[in-house]
Amino acid sequence: MRILGFALGVILSWTGAILAYEVEEERFYPGTGPVVLRVISTADLAVFEPYLRAFQTQRPDISIAYTVTSSTDLYAAIRDGAPFDLALSSAMDLQFQLANDGFARSYRSAMTADLPDWARWRDLIFAFSAERAVVVVNGERIAGLPLPATRQELIALLRDNPARFHGAVGTYDVRESGLGYLFATKETRSTDVYWRLVEVMGRLDPKLYCCSGQMIDDVAAGRLAMAYNVLGSYAAERLARDSGGRVQILRMEDFENIMLRTAIIPRNAEQVEAAGALIDLLLETGVRATADDWPLPPLGETGGADGAGFSPIRLGPALMVYLDPLNRRTFLAEWENAMEQR
Amino acid sequence: MIPRGSIGRRLTLLLAGVAALLSLLSWGMVTGLARQAAERTQDNVLAASAITIAETLRSEQGEVRLELPYSAFSMLDAIGEDRVFYRVTAAGDLLTGYADLPPPDQGLAPGQVDFATGLYSDEVIRMASVLRVVLAGAQPIPVIVTVAQTRQGVDQIAAELSRLAAVLSVAFFVVAVALSAIAARTSLRPLNEIAAAVSRRGPSDLRPLRRAAPAELAPLMTALNRLMDRLGQSIRRSEDFIAEAAHRVRTPLATVRTQAEIALHSVSDETERQRLRGIIRAVDESSRSAGQLLDHATVAFRADDLARDPIDLADLARQTAATLEATAALRDIHLQLNLAPAKVAGDAVLLDSALRNVLDNAIKYSPEDTTVSITVSKLGAMGQITITDQGPGLGDGPVEALTERFRRGANTGGIVGSGLGLTIARDVVAAHGGHLALQHAENGRGACVSLVLPLA
Numbered sequence: 086m087r088i089l090g091f092a093l094g095v096i097l098s099w100t101g102a103i104l105a106y107e108v109e110e111e112r113f114y115p116g117t118g119p120v121v122l123r124v125i126s127t128a129d130l131a132v133f134e135p136y137l138r139a140f141q142t143q144r145p146d147i148s149i150a151y152t153v154t155s156s157t158d159l160y161a162a163i164r165d166g167a168p169f170d171l172a173l174s175s176a177m178d179l180q181f182q183l184a185n186d187g188f189a190r191s192y193r194s195a196m197t198a199d200l201p202d203w204a205r206w207r208d209l210i211f212a213f214s215a216e217r218a219v220v221v222v223n224g225e226r227i228a229g230l231p232l233p234a235t236r237q238e239l240i241a242l243l244r245d246n247p248a249r250f251h252g253a254v255g256t257y258d259v260r261e262s263g264l265g266y267l268f269a270t271k272e273t274r275s276t277d278v279y280w281r282l283v284e285v286m287g288r289l290d291p292k293l294y295c296c297s298g299q300m301i302d303d304v305a306a307g308r309l310a311m312a313y314n315v316l317g318s319y320a321a322e323r324l325a326r327d328s329g330g331r332v333q334i335l336r337m338e339d340f341e342n343i344m345l346r347t348a349i350i351p352r353n354a355e356q357v358e359a360a361g362a363l364i365d366l367l368l369e370t371g372v373r374a375t376a377d378d379w380p381l382p383p384l385g386e387t388g389g390a391d392g393a394g395f396s397p398i399r400l401g402p403a404l405m406v407y408l409d410p411l412n413r414r415t416f417l418a419e420w421e422n423a424m425e426q427r
Numbered sequence: 428m429i430p431r432g433s434i435g436r437r438l439t440l441l442l443a444g445v446a447a448l449l450s451l452l453s454w455g456m457v458t459g460l461a462r463q464a465a466e467r468t469q470d471n472v473l474a475a476s477a478i479t480i481a482e483t484l485r486s487e488q489g490e491v492r493l494e495l496p497y498s499a500f501s502m503l504d505a506i507g508e509d510r511v512f513y514r515v516t517a518a519g520d521l522l523t524g525y526a527d528l529p530p531p532d533q534g535l536a537p538g539q540v541d542f543a544t545g546l547y548s549d550e551v552i553r554m555a556s557v558l559r560v561v562l563a564g565a566q567p568i569p570v571i572v573t574v575a576q577t578r579q580g581v582d583q584i585a586a587e588l589s590r591l592a593a594v595l596s597v598a599f600f601v602v603a604v605a606l607s608a609i610a611a612r613t614s615l616r617p618l619n620e621i622a623a624a625v626s627r628r629g630p631s632d633l634r635p636l637r638r639a640a641p642a643e644l645a646p647l648m649t650a651l652n653r654l655m656d657r658l659g660q661s662i663r664r665s666e667d668f669i670a671e672a673a674h675r676v677r678t679p680l681a682t683v684r685t686q687a688e689i690a691l692h693s694v695s696d697e698t699e700r701q702r703l704r705g706i707i708r709a710v711d712e713s714s715r716s717a718g719q720l721l722d723h724a725t726v727a728f729r730a731d732d733l734a735r736d737p738i739d740l741a742d743l744a745r746q747t748a749a750t751l752e753a754t755a756a757l758r759d760i761h762l763q764l765n766l767a768p769a770k771v772a773g774d775a776v777l778l779d780s781a782l783r784n785v786l787d788n789a790i791k792y793s794p795e796d797t798t799v800s801i802t803v804s805k806l807g808a809m810g811q812i813t814i815t816d817q818g819p820g821l822g823d824g825p826v827e828a829l830t831e832r833f834r835r836g837a838n839t840g841g842i843v844g845s846g847l848g849l850t851i852a853r854d855v856v857a858a859h860g861g862h863l864a865l866q867h868a869e870n871g872r873g874a875c876v877s878l879v880l881p882l883a
Contacts, residue, residue, distance in 0.1 A: 185510045187548040207508040207579070274497055402511035403501035411523045412495050 106158035118146030126173040178404040184209040189349040212345035213371035214381040220335040226310035253310035258293035343397040438611035446603030450596040461588035473555035489564035507580020531556035633659035670724035673717040730858035741766040769810030781855035784848040792818035
């Protein structure tokens with residue numbers, strides 16, 4: 086996998102002249118002591134700040150330097166040995182690859198021991214939040230249509246109403262979004278209707294996005310009738326509650342993508358103890374029994390009352406299969422064929 | 428005898444040592460086998476993964492194409508949380524994967540899986556490589572697929588099984604030690620039983636041991652019996668000798684006494700008479716001692732094969748008292764009889780001898796003009812003859828010691844005695860299953876000797 090790392094490094098080298106990664110957001114939270122915990126993360130400050138504040142109430146002596154970047158940039162940065170003490174990412178496949186290839190450092194505590202087996206791997210990588218991908222619809226734009234509960238129904242809905250959905254369907258651009266790619270590859274393995282769905286969407290001139298936030302915004306604003314495979318269900322649900330029915334969340338009953346947000350301590354971390362303390366805090370919020378005021382959903386429960394069929398994407402070597410450049414090339418070619426039929 | 432360790436403990440320790448050795452051995456073996464089994468499982472999974480990848484190889488437009496199958500990697504999860512590395516090379520050029528994995532062996536044949544252990548990324552890895560020849564266009568291209576995995580899962584499984592085996596081994600050892608102790612005790616039981624049987628015996632019981640004993644103990648039993656036989660013979664011989672000697676001494680003594688009596692009657696000089704009386708007294712005493720020695724030998728002889736005739740203790744007391752009446756009268760001692768019938772089973776000669784010795788003692792030690800009472804009574808299942816005198820008593824020493832052979836009381840004064848009287852009485856009653864009770868008389872003066880015998 087060195088090759089992929091190298092390739093990513095090359096690709097990313099033109100995005101930032103000195104840094105191998107593009108900084109989207111950056112903030113420093115000063116503490117009382119000399120220790121600075123350098124965190125690189127894919128979670129926006131809007132989402133993550135409460136955790137940092139909670140951590141600083143526990144450990145006021147520790148300063149935090151928080152850097153937000155994309156999951157692929159985070160991956161490349163850690164591979165290049167960028168000086169960070171903790172890496173938090175929603176791309177579990179990339180995180181896994183880092184751990185597998187020896188870029189993570191092992192950490193053990195009472196909290197990590199309490200984690201369920203599926204939420205950690207080798208004391209190297211720890212899941213602290215499980216999020217499901219959902220379908221977000223704009224109630225006004227699909228008024229009068231039946232709400233689909235499975236992908237079959239979704240396909241039928243899109244096929245039967247081409248006029249209403251033309252140019253109003255959004256999904257991840259799997260070439261750009263690591264998460265979208267992970268979801269797509271998981272779906273091709275789990276359900277045979279995925280390719281048909283992609284084909285149907287392809288005919289409707291879909292909008293492709295890099296990130297789920299923009300998709301939710303566009304649905305809320307009415308620019309999209311529907312967004313498929315949207316992450317950040319929490320944010321979307323809050324929006325749905327606030328919008329009074331304008332934005333609705335649909336959960337596919339035939340199969341759900343559940344992604345784990347994970348943390349690793351990079352190999353060259355300096356503040357291992359502080360990083361471990363923050364991991365413990367994240368795990369504590371992750372294993373909580375109920376959804377409360379934390380911005381990210383807990384591990385065991387992802388916003389619904391039914392725990393049935395809860396099967397997050399497994400943390401294991403299988404995650405590396407679609408990261409292989411050959412496989413990626415093949416998959417993307419097929420996806421492009423199906424999605425871009427113009 | 429100096430105890431030199433215990434056979435039971437030695438046997439237990441020996442068996443425990445064997446058990447410990449076996450436990451250790453079995454633990455080591457199970458650990459080794461568990462490790463082997465885990466390693467073989469990993470090899471199989473790695474081989475399956477490499478073969479699965481090799482099977483997806485195909486050629487497209489003169490080029491080797493490959494799509495890593497999902498299952499090839501997901502199956503690697505089976506053993507544990509191990510890091511996975513892979514590499515696919517076509518004609519020596521890297522197709523995909525980790526370029527710097529250690530290379531496989533040179534002589535890799537198609538269809539055959541080659542396993543190797545190496546070091547990669549600071550960890551020991553196990554590698555499985557397969558070679559497949561793909562026809563790209565007209566050209567056969569050798570493609571080598573290598574799948575590697577760290578060995579943490581194997582280590583973990585092996586360690587877990589080893590721990591389990593250790594627990595089982597310890598349990599096995601504990602059970603084995605307990606069983607060893609039981610086995611040692613069981614196999615030593617006959618020995619202990621024989622020892623107990625020997626130590627239970629009376630001091631003069633020299634009959635051969637007749638017990639069922641294990642073959643290993645037969646020589647010991649034979650030797651023991653032979654020893655007792657020899658000992659018995661030796662004792663009998665010396666008793667015979669004593670009896671013979673006493674008998675031989677008594678007859679000439681009687682002659683000497685008669686001659687002395689005659690001389691006493693024919694001599695008028697008071698000094699002479701006094702001297703003769705002394706001779707007579709000494710002869711009497713010697714005769715009495717000889718008689719006692721004879722009695723003692725008789726007791727030892729007859730007690731081995733005791734007669735069980737019905738005897739009334741009252742009759743016995745009356746008869747024995749009658750024979751000693753004259754001796755008592757010489758010293759103005761009155762024999763007082765309080766008799767009640769008490770039937771026992773026993774040897775009349777021995778019982779008479781016992782009673783006579785006790786009574787003789789009483790008369791001998793009593794001052795002149797006193798009373799010696801003989802009482803026969805029943806006390807529960809026992810009958811007893813009690814002789815009470817008004818003599819000097821039994822002294823201050825321990826009364827039991829007085830029954831020892833040739834032991835005499837501390838307050839016997841100038842009275843001559845052999846120290847055999849009470850010994851004879853004790854041996855006789857003991858042979859009959861009774862005992863001799865020595866007490867101080869109730870009024871504080873004199874002795875009270877009881878022959879206690881079980882009633883018939």
